[in-house]
Amino acid sequence: MPAPQNLESAATRFRWATALIAICACLPAAVSVPQFHDAAPQAKFAYVTHNGYTARKYFIQPMCGGIAILDYDNDGKQDIFFTNGADLPSLKKSSPAYDNCLLHNRGDGTFEDRTEAAGLLGRDLGYSFGVAAGDYDNDGHTDLFICNAGPNTLYHNNGNGTFTDVTEQSGLGAKPPNTLSTGAAWFDYDNDGLLDLLVSNYTVWTPETDIRCQDSGVDKYCSPTQYRSVANRLYHNLGRGRFEDVTAKSGFGSARGKGMGISVADFDGDGFQDVFIANDTERNFLFMNQGDGTFKEVGLLYGVAYNDDGIAVSGMGSDAKDFNNDGTVDIFYNDLAEQIFGLFVNEGRKSFRYSSVTAGLSQISRRYSGWSAGFIDYDNDGWKDIYSANGDVDYLGVNARQHDTMFKNEGGRTFRDVSANMGAAFLPLGFHRGSAFADLNNDGAMDIVITALNERPRILMNAATSGHHWLLLDLVGSRSNRDAIGASVKVTTPSGRTLFNHVSVSTGFMSSSDKRVHFGLAQEKSAKSIEIHWPSGLTQTLANVRADQILRIPEPTK
Amino acid sequence: MIVCTLPLLVILSQAPSPPGALSTAREQIRQGNCAAAIDTLTLLLHSSAKSRPEVAVPYQLLAVCYERSGQLDRAIDTLRDGLRDHPASPALERTLGELLFHQDPSNPEAGQLLASAVKTAPQDPEARHYYAQWAALNNRDEICASQEQAAIRLPGLNNLALLQMYALQGICLNHLDKPAAAKSALEKAFAIDLRQKPFDPAIAYQYVQFLMGRGQNEEAREVVAEILRRSPQFGPAHLEAAKSFDHDRQTEKAIQEAKAALLGEGDDDANIRAAHVLLAKNYFILGKTAEAEAEQQWVESHAGASKP
Numbered sequence: 001m002p003a004p005q006n007l008e009s010a011a012t013r014f015r016w017a018t019a020l021i022a023i024c025a026c027l028p029a030a031v032s033v034p035q036f037h038d039a040a041p042q043a044k045f046a047y048v049t050h051n052g053y054t055a056r057k058y059f060i061q062p063m064c065g066g067i068a069i070l071d072y073d074n075d076g077k078q079d080i081f082f083t084n085g086a087d088l089p090s091l092k093k094s095s096p097a098y099d100n101c102l103l104h105n106r107g108d109g110t111f112e113d114r115t116e117a118a119g120l121l122g123r124d125l126g127y128s129f130g131v132a133a134g135d136y137d138n139d140g141h142t143d144l145f146i147c148n149a150g151p152n153t154l155y156h157n158n159g160n161g162t163f164t165d166v167t168e169q170s171g172l173g174a175k176p177p178n179t180l181s182t183g184a185a186w187f188d189y190d191n192d193g194l195l196d197l198l199v200s201n202y203t204v205w206t207p208e209t210d211i212r213c214q215d216s217g218v219d220k221y222c223s224p225t226q227y228r229s230v231a232n233r234l235y236h237n238l239g240r241g242r243f244e245d246v247t248a249k250s251g252f253g254s255a256r257g258k259g260m261g262i263s264v265a266d267f268d269g270d271g272f273q274d275v276f277i278a279n280d281t282e283r284n285f286l287f288m289n290q291g292d293g294t295f296k297e298v299g300l301l302y303g304v305a306y307n308d309d310g311i312a313v314s315g316m317g318s319d320a321k322d323f324n325n326d327g328t329v330d331i332f333y334n335d336l337a338e339q340i341f342g343l344f345v346n347e348g349r350k351s352f353r354y355s356s357v358t359a360g361l362s363q364i365s366r367r368y369s370g371w372s373a374g375f376i377d378y379d380n381d382g383w384k385d386i387y388s389a390n391g392d393v394d395y396l397g398v399n400a401r402q403h404d405t406m407f408k409n410e411g412g413r414t415f416r417d418v419s420a421n422m423g424a425a426f427l428p429l430g431f432h433r434g435s436a437f438a439d440l441n442n443d444g445a446m447d448i449v450i451t452a453l454n455e456r457p458r459i460l461m462n463a464a465t466s467g468h469h470w471l472l473l474d475l476v477g478s479r480s481n482r483d484a485i486g487a488s489v490k491v492t493t494p495s496g497r498t499l500f501n502h503v504s505v506s507t508g509f510m511s512s513s514d515k516r517v518h519f520g521l522a523q524e525k526s527a528k529s530i531e532i533h534w535p536s537g538l539t540q541t542l543a544n545v546r547a548d549q550i551l552r553i554p555e556p557t558k
Numbered sequence: 559m560i561v562c563t564l565p566l567l568v569i570l571s572q573a574p575s576p577p578g579a580l581s582t583a584r585e586q587i588r589q590g591n592c593a594a595a596i597d598t599l600t601l602l603l604h605s606s607a608k609s610r611p612e613v614a615v616p617y618q619l620l621a622v623c624y625e626r627s628g629q630l631d632r633a634i635d636t637l638r639d640g641l642r643d644h645p646a647s648p649a650l651e652r653t654l655g656e657l658l659f660h661q662d663p664s665n666p667e668a669g670q671l672l673a674s675a676v677k678t679a680p681q682d683p684e685a686r687h688y689y690a691q692w693a694a695l696n697n698r699d700e701i702c703a704s705q706e707q708a709a710i711r712l713p714g715l716n717n718l719a720l721l722q723m724y725a726l727q728g729i730c731l732n733h734l735d736k737p738a739a740a741k742s743a744l745e746k747a748f749a750i751d752l753r754q755k756p757f758d759p760a761i762a763y764q765y766v767q768f769l770m771g772r773g774q775n776e777e778a779r780e781v782v783a784e785i786l787r788r789s790p791q792f793g794p795a796h797l798e799a800a801k802s803f804d805h806d807r808q809t810e811k812a813i814q815e816a817k818a819a820l821l822g823e824g825d826d827d828a829n830i831r832a833a834h835v836l837l838a839k840n841y842f843i844l845g846k847t848a849e850a851e852a853e854q855q856w857v858e859s860h861a862g863a864s865k866p
Contacts (some may be wrong), residue, residue: 273636300835300854301842308801310832351843353805362771366735 034219034423036405036448036460039440042480043111043459047101048449049433052088052127057219058210059227060149061088062393063129065204065451066510067372068143069438070133070142072118073161074348076513077105078438081120082367082457083146085129089207091149096123100128101145105440108459109278118163119155126150130434130510134186136195137241138482145172145197147181147510150198156241170198171243172235177197177231183507185262186271188481189250191535194237195481198252200259203227206359211359216222221394224281224314229256234276234295234432251295257282257490261318261372265502266488267302268349269535271343271488276304277370278315278333285308301351304331304344308354313339317435317509319374322346322500324412327490329502334370334388337399339364341373341388361407364417368402368452369393372435372508376446380520382466382499383409385418389450392433401429404450423463430455436512437507442468444548446518469521469547475503476519478555489517491526562683579605583619592623599623614640614647621653622679633657648679656688663695683709687723694730696844706743721750725761732768744768748781759789762825775802793822797829799835809840816840831860 021430034429045454049065049402066083080103087094100122103111115121122128127149133142143310155163167173176180180202186195205227213222232250235243247253257279267274272289278287278300283305287295299305306312317335328346330552335341340362344352349372356362362515386409390402407415407421440447445464451457472490477485488502499510499519507513521527534555545551579602586595594786599620617640624633637654644650655671662668672689679685691702706727710720728744731737744765751761762785769778779802785795800815817831819825838853 250843298842300838300857301850303839306832307836308830308832310835311828347807351839353807357770358805359774361849362773362775364734 005303014493032465033423033465035463036422036423036426037467038108038425039111039114039459039461040456042109044104045101045103045111045113046096047082047084047099047103047113047115048097048456049084049453051085052096052098052117052453054088055219056088056212056514057394058076059222060127060180061085062221062276062360062453063433063510064127064259064453065133065457066129066132066147066183067434067435067436067449067451067457068270068512069440069449069514070132070144070512071437072142072157073104074141075107077107077442078440079105080111080436080438080440080459081105081133081144081432083131083132083510084122086125086127086367088127088544089210093125095122096121098109099123099245100125103118106457108442109441111459114161117161120144122146122153123258125153126157128153129181130183130200130202131512132184132186132193132197132486133505133512133515134197136237136476137304138194140482142483145186147199148185149180149205152181152184154247166448170241171245174245175199175201175233176215176230177202178204178206178209182231182260182394183262183506183510185264185275186288186483187264187275187485187504187506188237188535189234189273189289189295190481190501191272191478191486191537192234192237193477193481193536194239194487196237197235197243197264198264198275199233199235199265199449200262201232201262202258203228204279217397218396220396224258227258229258229279229282232255236293246293251290251297252287253298254296255285255287257285260316261333262506263318263320263331264309264506265320266486266505267320267329267331267346271533271535275536276318276320276331277320277347278425279312279423280314281312282318284315284318284333285313295350301353303352307340307342308357313342315342317373317388317507317511319507320504321375321384321502325361325377325382325410325497325499332373332375332386333372334365334368336369337367337392341368342369342385343386346424356442358414360416364407365405367399368405370405371433372450372511374435374437374507376437376448376514377409377518377520378406378446378462379408379466380445380464380470381466381467382497384416384501385409385450386438387435389432389435391429391433391452393527393550400477403427403429404432405434408518425458425460431482433509434511435508436511436513437471439518439550441517442472442550442552444472446514455512468523469525471515471519471521471527472547472550473519473530473532474550474552475514475517475532475534476552476554477534477536478532478557480539480555483515484534484555485515488527488533489516490521490531490533491519491521491527492529492531493521494526494528495524497524580616580619582617587619587623592627596620596623596627603705613626614644614650617644618649618653621657625657630657630661634661646678648682648685650680651675651678652685652688654694655685659692660686663692668692669696669698680708681712683715683719683723684711686712687719687726690723690726690730694726694733699730699733703727703736703739706730706739715756717750721752721754721758721761722749724750724762728768729764732771737772740768741772752784757788759785759792759795762796763792763794763798766795770801771797775805778802791823793819793825794829796822797825797833797836800833804836805838812840813837826849827860832855834860 007549106112138432144155146153160170263276270545277285288300313335313534329470331344370388373388386407392400436449445462448460477484491499583598621633658668675685675687690705706813724747796819796827841850
């Protein structure tokens with residue numbers, strides 16, 4: 001067993017807080033502690049998610065505000081990166097208001113704008129959408145890939161607090177002209193220890209070809225069906241900072257859609273990472289990795305292409321996690337109001353069962369238009385809940401501005417809307433878009449970062465009021481990719497409860513989350529065993545690990 | 559969504575007693591001779607009788623005749639002429655609202671006309687029901703539910719009218735996220751439907767969809783079984799049965815019911831597509847790759863239904 005590196009155990013402080021809450025609860029005038037409070041107002045930064053909105057509505061404006069969580073300076077605290085829009089129709093970041101933004105986590109609940117010092121203002125990038133954080137060259141420093149309306153961008157982390165644009169030499173800037181790239185995911189599809197890159201593409205678009213749609217003389221955003229579908233792109237990491245576009249030969253080129261959220265996981269348990277892509281108004285894709293460098297699109301055959309009525313919805317953000325702790329990875333996507341968020345239960349790694357209705361999502365999600373989303377065990381009870389960043393596409397209609405939602409997982413079977421209990425900072429109405437999860441203060445409770453169109457982002461710190469125990473596993477690959485993306489983890493508690501999770505940073509829409517693997521342990525104070533299946537094929541088992549710590553686990557050399 | 563029609567023929571028996579030409583026209587319509595009625599009514603409207611207060615009725619009858627003979631534009635023009643002469647006529651407003659609604663369910667003028675007709679003639683269940691339908695199809699579920707509620711309370715409704723009103727009220731209440739009230743209304747509709755001859759499986763299917771959407775699967779299955787007992791060829795109920803078997807991992811039975819759905823009656827394009835989607839998945843589970851891929855090809859070659 002490797003020596004646990006306890007980066008910052010907040011257990012003592014946490015127990016005090018819990019005790020205090022318990023005492024307060026007995027007092028007649030007790031004030032309940034909100035689940036989340038917003039740390040953004042205490043941080044000095046100028047970033048606002050500017051989508052370039054003017055009276056003229058351009059098709060791309062609703063998709064703005066990507067987020068990446070990464071520890072860019074390896075100080076043990078997760079930092080935050082935001083992408084931004086640009087002026088329209090010029091597609092230029094014509095003023096500092098359109099700068100991207102890097103917030104350094106100072107560890108005391110405050111954040112400091114380090115964008116310019118890091119070289120990440122991105123003024124030459126144009127209109128940016130999603131972002132993916134990953135250490136593509138295994139040098140121990142997390143790099144950034146940014147999706148743009150124009151050429152995409154790869155920033156190499158120099159390891160000294162700065163980044164360098166290496167797009168040209170990497171080969172990642174190449175894509176069909178005017179392809180709108182919305183999101184990206186780092187993953188190692190051939191288990192060669194190097195992170196490859198998948199980019200979800202939406203359509204072909206320029207300001208000049210933008211279709212103007214109106215209703216009674218008022219501009220409105222056009223239906224996606226008016227734009228043509230395109231293929232997503234897969235880039236194989238050749239090493240030494242070079243990538244090869246393998247879209248055609250991998251099989252990704254044969255499926256055309258309007259790519260939004262990307263979720264990577266080993267759905268069939270064959271040791272190779274598969275890919276789910278939520279598509280807007282078209283069938284969703286499930287690319288099963290054939291283990292030979294190719295993928296087969298089997299969304300329809302596996303039962304995830306459509307909803308239960310055989311209808312393609314406006315798939316937006318997605319996540320793939322084992323929400324019912326049965327050892328297989330399930331799929332969630334959100335969509336627009338009246339469409340019902342989609343939940344697909346993995347059945348024996350051979351098919352998926354549409355479960356939105358039986359899980360109760362049909363009632364509680366119907367009113368919401370979701371964008372980024374994901375599974376998050378916000379109360380550390382060992383059941384992954386569902387968060388969704390909400391807000392309608394357009395500014396029209398009475399239900400256009402919406403609050404985010406938290407659906408609590410009730411024993412891996414059903415979900416209950418607990419949004420109202422999450423605190424005032426969780427509930428403002430707006431057009432929320434990107435979201436990413438991280439333990440920003442290393443207290444074992446997952447926090448949430450959210451962007452909203454033409455507003456400052458929120459940094460929602462989790463008050464960790466449940467008193468439940470937890471583990472945060474920071475896996476470091478050696479034979480596997482250094483980020484350990486694709487490693488799966490099974491935790492068995494002393495009571496015999498089994499919990500499952502895996503390393504995956506691509507969550508929701510346009511966003512990239514904390515790569516550390518989080519487990520809520522409820523009342524249990526330790527893990528009887530932790531079983532890790534590394535992408536290299538190695539299996540590692542740790543025994544009797546105490547709870548409430550951040551455990552750094554290097555991959556064994558043998 | 560159900561769009562149903564209450565009998566327009568009610569106007570044929572309306573008081574006051576008409577003059578001779580009007581009586582003739584009514585009789586011609588009763589005999590199905592709309593061409594003759596059009597001539598009679600056109601002549602009447604060009605006569606001096608135009609100034610009589612009850613003369614809104616000829617416009618209405620003429621419009622009905624035009625509509626029945628496929629001349630929708632002329633029907634609409636006739637009603638507009640009538641409203642010019644009799645701007646306060648709720649019957650003309652209602653009829654024009656109905657026609658515009660059928661022509662384009664999202665037409666805002668149709669909604670305005672029906673709202674006005676309801677305001678002027680609050681005791682007219684037909685106007686309320688049409689206004690409710692327009693509201694339902696235009697995301698005004700509050701209006702829909704309240705109009706049907708008011709209509710149901712009016713005297714003299716037959717079972718067919720009540721069936722349609724309760725069903726639509728239930729659908730709108732469900733959209734308003736009032737499940738208890740919605741269920742109550744749909745239950746009433748279903749109860750009436752069970753007494754009706756002939757039984758209307760489409761109305762009962764609305765109840766199934768509500769129950770499924772609310773996760774009341776067992777109850778839904780019972781209603782599906784009842785529908786299939788009374789209407790064994792009703793495709794949508796077979797599809798629901800197929801979905802239930804699919805959820806229960808009874809793959810063979812799911813395939814059997816999906817096939818029955820495709821052979822049945824009453825399926826719309828979306829249901830047919832859903833049946834093929836379900837077949838593809840279940841054949842694949844059984845390892846019947848060729849059948850699965852054939853179903854997949856069918857789905858891919860038929861333009862996908864989507865909710866933009």
